[in-house]
Amino acid sequence: MPAxxxxxxxxxxxxRLPGIGPKSAQRMAFHLLERDRDGATMIAEALVRALSSVSHCSLCNNFSESEVCAICADQRRDQSLLCVVETPADLESIEQASAYRGVYFVLMGHLSPLDGIGPDQLSVNRLRRHVVERGIREVVLATNYTVEGEATADFIATTLADTDVSLSRLARGVPVGGELEYMDAATLGQAFTERRQLPRP
Amino acid sequence: MPAxxxxxxxxxxxxRLPGIGPKSAQRMAFHLLERDRDGATMIAEALVRALSSVSHCSLCNNFSESEVCAICADQRRDQSLLCVVETPADLESIEQASAYRGVYFVLMGHLSPLDGIGPDQLSVNRLRRHVVERGIREVVLATNYTVEGEATADFIATTLADTDVSLSRLARGVPVGGELEYMDAATLGQAFTERRQLPRP
Structure with a gap:
């Protein structure tokens, strides 16, 4: 580049940004330099600030600027109900749905031996200690319904088998608003297998 | 976000990055904080450095860290042949093709009244001065073959009409390696209209 x-x-x-190749990186660089120098400054400052202030919550492992994050510190939440998710983004989605009032544990990934992510990288031992020491009553395994997510859930279930915690997994089935015509066979199959009995009218 | x-x-x-919405921005933020803090530092430092050191070449208007960029300063290039492009990215592509040994003028955009980009924003007057004062012999209008690019080329041609500079435009036609079956009608039409006579064997 002569410039x-x-x-x-x-x-x-x-x-280095995820999903950004050489062409997009060039477009971003040119855009910031030509049309949005304020934006470039904002990004640089936000990066520096986040790098210095964001760490992990000592309880749930989610990103946090304090030792214990706001969710874990919230005594109105059920501290004996623990939802295990793969990523902070998953936690965000669940929070936005407002359907859960317990606390979380964020694995920061899923089991993926090919990428070198084993049980140690996912702090599964820390999760186990957490469950035992803090008297968790129920663990909701909310990993993704992908091959890796399922394997991760299986592995955690095995790890917790000798505790007396109750384990659950999110319901599978037809999404709300979903049309059967466009549903894939695996989802339809699950929805039939796990169909729920209706109360008699 | 509770974190x-x-x-x-x-x-x-x-x-603020072009083409990045809320979901991608979140994915990038989480990725940098969890998996690539070195990358985040690199980005912040590169932004700060580029913002402070990158400005525009006083001759060709391309990005440059020096008063005059390397291309304009290169006396082996034909300084009387001027190629007008819309963006630094276009200049890059032409340089990579190694098919051109003159100098450039970078408009940093194209005429787009709806976006508030008129002749003044594109430094067309500066281009005109440049052409007159530096004794340019030929101007190759290498704006894109889009509606805006064509309008920009037309406008520049009009602006330079009273000078004695020779004007040209890049050839249009079937791309190298292109298959007629998959070519759009407009390109095929152009290729017929501008067909070139072959020498008799």
């Missing part, structure tokens, strides 16, 4: 190495460096740095 | 405002701020800042 000089500061742009090269910026372009290479932006390629 | 705290530094993450919120980072997510909002990342939304």
């Amino acid at each position: 000089g190495s500061a742009i090269d460096e910026l372009r290479d740095a932006l390629k | 705290g405002s530094a993450i919120d701020e980072l997510r909002d800042a990342l939304k």
